[in-house]
Amino acid sequence: MKKFTIKLILPVLIFTTVFSNTSLAFADNYNKEDLEISNKISQEFANTKYIDGNIDHELIEIESDDDTISYQVDVEEEFGIKNDSFEMHVDEFSDSEILVNSNLQMQDLLYESNLYVNLDAGEFYVTEVEIKDNGEKIVTTYDVFLTEIEGEEFKAQLVNRNTGDLHEVNTIDAKASAIPVIGLIIANGVRWAVKKFGKRALVSAFGKYALSNAIKKVAKFSVSKKHFRNAGGRYAKFNTTSQSTVRKWVKEALRNNPSIKFNNNYKKLSFTITSNIGKKVGTKGETKIKVVFDHTGKIWTAYPVK
Incomplete structure (x- = not known):
């Protein structure tokens, strides 16, 4: 595997102040403990800055083989997130296939999110792993369907593959219920996908999968x-x-x-x-x-x- 320094136009993948509003939207469907965790995350990321996706960012180290470009995102330098517990890594397998991995440590819980998009196969899903302090691991996979896109903001339906339960992540007006913590983490991965692939390609991919x-x-x-x-x-x-x-x-x-x-x-x-x-x-x-x-x-x- 080759390693080299390269300049990329890094698409927008940020925590913005929308999370302060988004966390309030969870109140109808989730318990007090979940809401407290969600609000803590919102507070930690509330002051992060907005990065223009058209600015060149130098990524110090990128690993690449014949098909895949991988890079670790410096979230503080690139997005102004001053939180050592949050890490983000991106794999670009091709022009139509990506994986965004995010990790967040919150007190005695570790959250890992793997957002996968494959336009050719019509796949868009996120696998969430919650690891408790006692080692208990909870793994949940949600199929992601965008129902509305405005710029880089969106409304998305998350469908639990095991139960069929339907949840909504809404960064446009923050009025819909969603999954605490997961909703906050997944929002940035989806924004990244919207920025990279565009609205038309993503909506088409969802339809192709269902078709x-x-x-x-x-x-x-x-x-x-x-x-x-x-x-x-x-x-x-x-x-x-x-x-x-x-x-x-x-x-x-x-x-x-x-x-x-x-x-x-x-x-x-x-x-x-x-x-x-x-x-x-x-x-x-x-x-x-x-x-x-x-x-x-x-x-x-x-x-x-x-």
């Missing part, structure tokens, strides 16, 4: 009978009464490289695609199919559209 799962789950989907040609009512109808035929058409639609749209009008995180499969599938001659599916790829509905 790939939807393709795998087509076999379990059953279209509502109201969308069959022999049904009454004014619903859009497929020109068939066969579930297997509809599944075949839906699979074609999902595989047809469709554009993916995030649904803002659903309480649960979900996406919509509309795809022209080049054949008449509807009773009115429609050749397009609209498919709605959640972040896990579970298909909610599908029907023909003009």
Whole structure:
């Protein structure tokens, strides 16, 4: 592995005063002990400075092999964080794949956060490790879905992979509930990803991940009978009464490289695609199919559209 000194434009990865507000947003869902820890972190980082992401920063030592660039971030020099208990390390595996590792020691607890983004695979998740003084280790993985981005601020849904519980991290207006400590640490990793990859690429990645799962789950989907040609009512109808035929058409639609749209009008995180499969599938001659599916790829509905 080669070691050398290099100048990089370091994307914004900072603790800002937004944390003073963000910690207040946790009160509805978490206990007093969690809130006290969250507030302590906010107070420690409240006076840190904002670093312009367009400024060149010299990183004293960078390790690199043929594929990966790794560097340790001097959080005090780069971000003004005067806290010896906080460390940050970044691995850039390629132009589309990164890992941001953050460590924070708080009294008798050690928090480690690994934020991973792979645009090509459509993966964006964070693994949080909490190590207590007695050695007990709690590991939790959350899939991350950005629902809104304003500059480098954002709203994101965190989905617990084990329980399916949904939490929100909100650095835009700090009015939504989130996970204490984790919400504070993850916010900077997400800002870094937004700065590096941009809004469009990240939203597309989330949709691609859900889309790939939807393709795998087509076999379990059953279209509502109201969308069959022999049904009454004014619903859009497929020109068939066969579930297997509809599944075949839906699979074609999902595989047809469709554009993916995030649904803002659903309480649960979900996406919509509309795809022209080049054949008449509807009773009115429609050749397009609209498919709605959640972040896990579970298909909610599908029907023909003009």
